[in-house]
Amino acid sequence: MPISMPGVGRAPDAPASREYRRAVASHLYTRNSDRIYRGVMQPNLYAIGVLQVDIDRRGQVGRMNWLRAPSHAPEVVAEIERIVRAAAPYPSPSRTVTYTDTWLWDKSGRFQLDTLTEGQL
DSSP: OOOOOTTOOSTTTOBOOHHHHHHHHHHHHHHTGGGBOOSSBOSSOSEEEEEEEEEOTTSOEEEEEEEEOOTTOHHHHHHHHHHHHHTOSOOOOSSOEEEEEEEEEOTTSOEEEGGGOOOBO
């Protein structure tokens, strides 16, 4: 039997399904096609960050939470947050979900998302 945790809501913290994660990552790629790093990435990336984004039923961005922020590159943190906000609305989930992805950032300012990465040397 599942353990109940009083005061903890399920919907806002529910992780996005694999299919929904791919849909959001594809949406971000479409909106930022000129910023996508094409091909296998170099081994020494400028920044790597893991970001959680709550997306509501209308596809709007809610809370953003860095699980791993590239603290050495605050400009990358700001740019990723700008990219995420500017790409709204996202595909609408049936309820608020938390989309988590790893941002792989090249020194050129181009990126890949781990969900759709072409790999790294």
